[in-house]
Amino acid sequence: MGYASVLQCKECGREYPLEPTNVCEFCFGPLEVQYDYKNIAKVMTKESIQNGPNSMWRYKELLPVAGDDIVNINSGFTPLIKANRLGEELGLTNLYLKNDCVNPTHSFKDRVVTVAATKAKEFGFDTIACASTGNLAGSVAAHAARAGMRCFVFIPADLETGKIIGAAVYGPTLVAVKGSYDEVNRLCSEVADRHGWAFVNINIRPYYSEGSKSLGYEVVEQLGWKTPVHAVVPAASGSLYTKIWKGFKEFNQLGFIDTPTTQMHLATYTGSPIVTAYDEGTKDVRPVKPKTIAKSLAIGNPADGYYALNTIEETQGSATAVSDEEVVDGMLLLAQTEGIFGETAGGVTIASLKRLVKQGKINQDDLTVAYITGSGLKTQEAVEKVVQPLHVEPTLNSFEDALKATR
Amino acid sequence: MAQAKFRFTFPQDLVTEPIIYNLGRNFELITNIRRANVTDDQGWVILELEGDQDEIERGIAWVTENKVRVDPISGDVIEG
Numbered sequence: 001m002g003y004a005s006v007l008q009c010k011e012c013g014r015e016y017p018l019e020p021t022n023v024c025e026f027c028f029g030p031l032e033v034q035y036d037y038k039n040i041a042k043v044m045t046k047e048s049i050q051n052g053p054n055s056m057w058r059y060k061e062l063l064p065v066a067g068d069d070i071v072n073i074n075s076g077f078t079p080l081i082k083a084n085r086l087g088e089e090l091g092l093t094n095l096y097l098k099n100d101c102v103n104p105t106h107s108f109k110d111r112v113v114t115v116a117a118t119k120a121k122e123f124g125f126d127t128i129a130c131a132s133t134g135n136l137a138g139s140v141a142a143h144a145a146r147a148g149m150r151c152f153v154f155i156p157a158d159l160e161t162g163k164i165i166g167a168a169v170y171g172p173t174l175v176a177v178k179g180s181y182d183e184v185n186r187l188c189s190e191v192a193d194r195h196g197w198a199f200v201n202i203n204i205r206p207y208y209s210e211g212s213k214s215l216g217y218e219v220v221e222q223l224g225w226k227t228p229v230h231a232v233v234p235a236a237s238g239s240l241y242t243k244i245w246k247g248f249k250e251f252n253q254l255g256f257i258d259t260p261t262t263q264m265h266l267a268t269y270t271g272s273p274i275v276t277a278y279d280e281g282t283k284d285v286r287p288v289k290p291k292t293i294a295k296s297l298a299i300g301n302p303a304d305g306y307y308a309l310n311t312i313e314e315t316q317g318s319a320t321a322v323s324d325e326e327v328v329d330g331m332l333l334l335a336q337t338e339g340i341f342g343e344t345a346g347g348v349t350i351a352s353l354k355r356l357v358k359q360g361k362i363n364q365d366d367l368t369v370a371y372i373t374g375s376g377l378k379t380q381e382a383v384e385k386v387v388q389p390l391h392v393e394p395t396l397n398s399f400e401d402a403l404k405a406t407r
Numbered sequence: 408m409a410q411a412k413f414r415f416t417f418p419q420d421l422v423t424e425p426i427i428y429n430l431g432r433n434f435e436l437i438t439n440i441r442r443a444n445v446t447d448d449q450g451w452v453i454l455e456l457e458g459d460q461d462e463i464e465r466g467i468a469w470v471t472e473n474k475v476r477v478d479p480i481s482g483d484v485i486e487g
Contacts, residue, residue, distance in 0.1 A: 022481055023412075023480060023481055027441070027442060028412065028441055028442060028453050028480050030481060109486075130486070131484045131485040131486070132485060132486050132487065133485060133486075133487055134487050135486070135487050136486040136487065154485075156485070181483075181485055182471075182476070182477065182478065184484075184485055185478060185479050185483055185484045185485055186413070186467070186477065186478075186479060188479075188484040188485070189411075189479035189480075189481075189484055190411060193410075193411065199484075201484060201486060202479075202481065202484060205481065236486065236487060237482055237483065237486070284444070286416070286449060287416055287476055287478060295487050296486075296487025297487065298487065299482070299483045299485075299486070299487075300483060301414075301478045301482050301483045302482055302483065303481050303482025303483065304482070305482075345487075
């Protein structure tokens with residue numbers, strides 16, 4: 001049995017049964033899953049978690065599924081590593097990296113999609129769908145393959161072929177939509193309304209987004225049942241950022257940790273409407289057309305922007321927007337100090353972390369966790385400039401000459 | 408009859424224009440404002456539209472041609 005109780009509107013508080021729906025019929029506010037924490041506390045302990053599977057499903061009681069038929073490709077429980085060399089570069093002695101590149105389809109999207117796919121099956125859907133330019137597409141298609149579900153992936157028609165191979169390989173039906181991003185967005189919403197499909201980030205969104213909480217739980221467990229002083233989290237819609245914080249709070253509610261005091265720092269691209277609103281001291285998130293190399297963060301109308309701003313306020317956190325140049329520098333710094341090839345969003349996180357240290361918002365010894373949410377293998381073009389081989393003839397002399405030139 | 412919900416965002420120069428009135432008048436559509444926030448420099452409206460699917464699409468094409476941004480009510484659907 002599961003412990004999710006109802007869906008509740010984040011705006012007006014109205015409650016709905018656990019169904020495949022994502023907005024309040026009355027005020028059109030977003031719906032969020034609520035849980036029966038009292039009963040969760042009776043069965044979930046630190047020991048039960050530690051004895052659970054080595055995946056995010058060790059926190060099953062806090063995920064909105066009812067049965068045991070999990071669509072599982074072993075997402076989560078990724079490494080939290082102490083980043084001594086990167087810390088030295090940045091002037092931090094207590095820096096950790098949560099490396100979510102090592103999920104089965106190489107991004108944190110596996111966490112949300114495993115929940116969405118499981119829930120879709122529970123609801124009796126035979127088709128699962130999404131609109132994506134990369135990570136989400138791969139994860140949805142992989143989970144559909146694992147579950148034996150039909151899968152539709154909507155992509156903009158001008159998306160480069162290379163970007164979608166990582167999804168196409170799992171055998172979904174790709175739908176290339178001729179039109180702008182806005183038009184693709186609208187079409188998908190209309191398709192979700194009309195067809196009886198599980199659209200992971202539309203009608204399944206309340207369940208889907210809950211998977212991100214596991215990035216909060218895992219960090220707490222891996223730090224020895226405590227929260228960091230600072231968390232630096234990349235943001236597109238703002239959902240991941242708010243859900244990590246929700247994860248910390250839930251662990252407190254269950255008595256696993258003291259009241260969390262983490263300052264949640266949101267990291268994103270220059271022009272993000274979340275940062276614009278933060279800088280202007282408002283919570284009015286005004287849609288934009290994003291322009292950034294951090295494609296996985298390029299959301300112009302962030303669904304959870306308002307709630308992310310609330311979390312910044314609640315945690316005395318911050319929002320940082322970094323330039324494309326800083327993103328590339330961040331990717332290279334991460335790769336060349338810690339051996340982690342993060343995607344552009346990882347570059348955003350590291351560049352933001354660097355700024356936060358410079359601004360004095362993070363002190364030298366503060367326990368800090370930076371989230372690296374996807375692998376750089378999918379955004380290799382961002383760092384093409386690093387390929388500068390030594391050109392040599394096939395002779396030792398030529399090699400020795402080239403080697404001298406590098407000294 | 409089909410029903411659809413959208414979020415319209417109006418830039419400053421359109422805040423004073425009767426776009427929604429004209430949408431209902433020029434197309435066979437019933438418009439129903441469900442939430443809104445209009446300031447002097449920008450405005451957004453969450454709107455329900457009811458009519459034939461083709462007519463909804465023609466109406467949306469017309470408002471976007473008129474520089475109104477039209478989004479799904481629950482934010483961007485395409486993710487990275």
